[in-house]
Amino acid sequence: MRIHEELHLNQPIDLLSREAVLSVVHTSTCIKKEAAFFFNRFGLTNVQFNVLMLLRYQSNSKEGLSQARLSEMMLVNGANITTLIDRMEKAQLVKRTADPADRRYNIIQLTKKGKDVLDKVEPVYRNEIQRRLSVLNEQQQHTLIELLERIRDGIRERAENR
Amino acid sequence: MRIHEELHLNQPIDLLSREAVLSVVHTSTCIKKEAAFFFNRFGLTNVQFNVLMLLRYQSNSKEGLSQARLSEMMLVNGANITTLIDRMEKAQLVKRTADPADRRYNIIQLTKKGKDVLDKVEPVYRNEIQRRLSVLNEQQQHTLIELLERIRDGIRERAENR
DNA sequence: ACAATATATTTAATATATTAACTATTTATA
DNA sequence: TATAAATAGTTAATATATTAAATATATTGT
Incomplete structure (x- = not known):
């Protein structure tokens, strides 16, 4: 699922490189949340x-x-x-x-x-x-x-x- | 540069999926640090x-x-x-x-x-x-x-x- | 040998992020 | 209509992460 869909944004991200960067950061956030749940x-x-x-x-x-x-x-x-x-x-x-x-x-x-x-x-x-x-x-x-x-x-x- | 080189680890990461996950998290960290420097x-x-x-x-x-x-x-x-x-x-x-x-x-x-x-x-x-x-x-x-x-x-x- | 510089750790203040509990308000149900 | 359930935001405590300043120790330069 694209970032803007996942985060329920009203508009898609309009710059490819920004989307790529936000994808890395957002995926890292998801990984960390999931890992935190696991390790808890x-x-x-x-x-x-x-x-x-x-x-x-x-x-x-x-x-x-x-x-x-x-x-x-x-x-x-x-x-x-x-x-x-x-x-x-x-x-x-x-x-x-x-x-x-x-x-x-x-x-x-x-x-x-x-x-x-x-x-x-x-x-x-x-x-x-x-x-x-x-x-x-x-x-x-x-x-x-x-x-x-x-x-x-x-x-x-x-x-x-x- | 591979993660273990960048972080000066003594041993490489011995599981591909762990390396992939750590790569995402570590890249996110680097992006955030660089962005923080920029926005500061x-x-x-x-x-x-x-x-x-x-x-x-x-x-x-x-x-x-x-x-x-x-x-x-x-x-x-x-x-x-x-x-x-x-x-x-x-x-x-x-x-x-x-x-x-x-x-x-x-x-x-x-x-x-x-x-x-x-x-x-x-x-x-x-x-x-x-x-x-x-x-x-x-x-x-x-x-x-x-x-x-x-x-x-x-x-x-x-x-x-x- | 002594002074200057570098380095490890800590402390304090600040920013980001979580959970749990609470209050006020709105919505749903009987 | 009254009660129960849900939701928005806040507070308090905790965890992660930063910068700046301070102290102690080691290294380097003269």
């Missing part, structure tokens, strides 16, 4: 699941990740990580320890509870997301990824020339 | 610009839109509209009046200032967004829109069967 049953939010996955799959060995590293991987502001980790620490999903090798850093690691929750969620999530995306075949998924890459590359290029 | 120079935020455009192009005649209508068109919660309109009213971009025909409703309309700001921003925005999306030709933009539609259609279908 496990007591997680979208972003918390993302953190758990990063801690499991993106930390070298078992050493955990710094907040700055999480900020970079999630493309969010460092100030945001503080409050996010505060809430996850409170929920006992992660632990935060000062890094003895560099006193500026904290190291964030999965707790046992965090691992257990992830062990429960992850297989269900993987299955579900494959089912959801099966509306596109593999070729289409690759096409989508490539088109979105081009947009991001164009944005990055212009931002670098600023 | 006009004293607007992304969402405020969206509201101004809806008020200009989506209200029948000059009567304005209700908050519920804005909520629907923006796919956000009504509670959110209250604070958003509060801020925009304070900035004199919109005015809020009670609807005499139905005392439950407010009507939101553009002020002169709101129109003036939009008159200044819109042509620049249109030009800029076409330039940004010129990394894709028209055919590719249509392809992108269609692929994203399929994803949303799939999501909607499953949500309806819940």
Whole structure:
């Protein structure tokens, strides 16, 4: 369904490139709402699941990740990580320890509870997301990824020339 | 650039459908950040610009839109509209009046200032967004829109069967 | 060795977005 | 006509995300 139909707009969007951009943003919103609904049953939010996955799959060995590293991987502001980790620490999903090798850093690691929750969620999530995306075949998924890459590359290029 | 390169992940994403979904969400994030940078120079935020455009192009005649209508068109919660309109009213971009025909409703309309700001921003925005999306030709933009539609259609279908 | 610069994290204020509960008004039903 | 149900908007609490400023620590330059 076209965007203007979905959102019950009175007029269609009159500029193709604006429609494309709004399609990306709107689809992302729909994905996030759906994911939030999914994760809610496990007591997680979208972003918390993302953190758990990063801690499991993106930390070298078992050493955990710094907040700055999480900020970079999630493309969010460092100030945001503080409050996010505060809430996850409170929920006992992660632990935060000062890094003895560099006193500026904290190291964030999965707790046992965090691992257990992830062990429960992850297989269900993987299955579900494959089912959801099966509306596109593999070729289409690759096409989508490539088109979105081009947009991001164009944005990055212009931002670098600023 | 692939997602894991862009975000400096230590490992690539190991599930195609997850990569596709993260690509949409991440591209949306990049688009929003870039747009926020653009609108900041006009004293607007992304969402405020969206509201101004809806008020200009989506209200029948000059009567304005209700908050519920804005909520629907923006796919956000009504509670959110209250604070958003509060801020925009304070900035004199919109005015809020009670609807005499139905005392439950407010009507939101553009002020002169709101129109003036939009008159200044819109042509620049249109030009800029076409330039940004010129990394894709028209055919590719249509392809992108269609692929994203399929994803949303799939999501909607499953949500309806819940 | 010391000063300047850079970096990690936190705090405070602001913006966006959600849910739940509430009030006022309108619509639907008996 | 009266009651029940639905709807618009608001308030409060919570989550996500930003900028700016501050503090502590590490790195770089002289």
